[in-house]
Amino acid sequence: MPAIEANGLTKIFGRRPQRGVKLLKEGADRARLRREGLTPAVIDATFEVAPGEIFVVMGLSGSGKSTLIRMVNGLLEPTDGVMRIDGQDVTHLSAAGLREVRRTKVSMVFQHFALLPHRTVGENAAYPLKLRGVNKAEREARAEEALALVGLKGWGGSLPSELSGGMRQRVGLARALAAGTDIMLMDEAFSALDPLIRKEMQDQLLELQAELGKTILFITHDLNEAMRLGDRIAMMRDGRVVQVGTSEQILNEPANDYVAQFVADVDRSRVLSAGDVMERPVAVIGPESGPKAAHKLMREHQVSSLLVTGRNRKVSGVVFENDVADAVRQGSDRLPLSGEPVAQVSPDTPLAELFHDAAVSRAPLAVVAEDGRLQGVIPRVTLLSALSVPATDSADTAADGEDPADGEPVLDAAGAK
Ligand SMILES: Nc1ncnc2c1ncn2[C@@H]1O[C@H](COP(=O)(O)OP(=O)(O)OP(=O)(O)O)[C@@H](O)[C@H]1O
Ligand SMILES: [Mg+2]
Structure with missing residues (x-):
């Protein structure tokens, strides 16, 4: 069951919002609604957030991100559509019902911290628990625990x-963590921070997420932040969700x-990782095979090198076409293993960290x-081709890595690094 589920969610500001819904259903555009004094802030948003997922909502200023998140935590009632939290329809709950959902299911982290200035850090962290009537000893203990989690022991x-x-x-x-809800909503939570601190906070959020498995709906207008944090990203434009997908x-x-x-202009080398661009390891041969088999395999797959794997599919070396051709000519029956190293990287290594390895060996990188x-x-x-921006009408070309020309302009930029 999704943690958060939006179905046709729509919010229209103005005096006659239902008229706006009707106009939209008839195919009217935003300009038309505006002429009637209606602002369609969110239009027909449909998406699901899985438990434990970091779901990022991304879009320019005014695209409807905050309006969307406020419908999720019940601060705004949708004009149309359905909103479910843990399967429960919260679209038209009473004020009391909403408070209950807010207190037990979702907590929110704001851009400008929203701390109470005259209360201590501990009291601030414990505040939602106080509202909920949790006794002093327990809320202090939970606040302390949450502060320790975020490095403020x-x-x-x-x-x-x-x-x-x-x-x-x-x-x-910490306040959101102390509340102990499974869902955390974060509206531009890191946008007011300096870049370095911001990056630290992103890392910390990812660590906390790995440890605690919260469901996080994170809003940002920074694409790099979206790509770093999001398991999936929803792109919003003018109130509509125009795409939902992985980075x-x-x-x-x-x-x-x-x-x-x-x-x-996203830095693709930091967003994409080895696992995103790796190819199926077809050009691979066992150590007992001879040069003839290697030669045949190379021709079949149109490659100039083969990785050699031993037992358990562990990589033991690489052979190159010239050496294999020589070995075949000399009638040798042993694979002419090259002394060149084969770099082995994990699937989540960012591409940016692969260039060095790629530069020092002709062998393909092994993702293990x-x-x-x-x-x-x-x-x-x-x-190289993974780094070039695909054209919208032929999005596969670069991703398939079949067109070396695509990658060439990038070579200088990357090589100069
Ligand atoms: N209470 C309101 N009354 C009328 N219009 C509103 C209200 N809240 C938001 N809007 C309008 O709805 C649209 C979406 O606003 P929203 O704040 O959701 O955008 P956003 O994506 O969060 O933008 P930002 O990145 O600037 O925070 C905007 O046109 C905004 O002016
Ligand atoms: Mg906003």
Whole structure:
């Protein structure tokens, strides 16, 4: 069951919102609604967030992100559509019902921290529990635990004014954690922070997520942040969700020109990882095979090298076409293993970290699982073409890595690194 489920969710501001719904259903555009004094902030949003997922909502200012998140936590009632939390329809709950959902199911981290200035850090972290009537001893214990989780152990007695911006936002995070809800909503939670601190907070959120498995709905207008954090990303434009997908899908299969332009200047080398671009390891041969078999395999797959794997699919070396051809001519029956190293990387290594390895050996990179088994290969040409922005009408070309020309302009940029 999804943790959050939006179905045709729509919010229209103005005096006659239902008229706006009707107009939209008749195919009217935003300009038409505006002429009637109606603002369609969110239009027909449909998506599901799985338990334990980090789902990022991404879009320019005014695209409807905050309106969307406020319908999720019940601060705004949808004009149309259905909103479910843990399968429960919360669209038209009474005020009391909504409070209950808010207190037990979702907590929120705000951009400007929203700390109470005259309360201590500990009291701030414990505040939602106080509202819920949790007794003092328990809420202090839970607040302390949450502060420790975000790296603020020992700061409970301080006032917010004694903390830096980054630390204050950690208090905001601790407050959401202390509340103990499974769902956390974060609206531009890191946007007010300096870049370095912001990156630290992103790392910390990912760590917490790995540890606690919360469902997180994270709003940002920063694409790099979206790509770093999101298991999936929903791209919003003018109130509509125009694409939902993994960062890789958004990068390589943008649903339209708008998304394509949006992602055009993303640093692909930091967003994509080895596992995203690796190819099936077909050009692989066992150590007992001879040069003839190697030669045949190379011709079959049109490659100039083969990885050699031993027992348990562990990589033991590489052979190159010239050496194999020589061995065949000389009638040798042993594979002419090259002395060149084969770099072995894990599937989640960012592409940016692969260039060095790719530069020092002609062999393709071997992508291996934790136990050392070969999972995929990355020929150099694939690495380079993965970095080039796909054209919207032929999104597969670069992703398939079949067109070396695509990668060439990138070579200089990457090589100069
Ligand atoms: N209470 C309101 N009354 C009228 N219009 C509103 C209200 N809240 C938001 N809007 C309008 O709805 C649209 C979407 O606003 P929203 O705040 O959801 O966008 P956003 O994506 O969060 O933008 P930002 O990145 O600037 O925070 C905007 O046109 C905004 O002016
Ligand atoms: Mg907003």
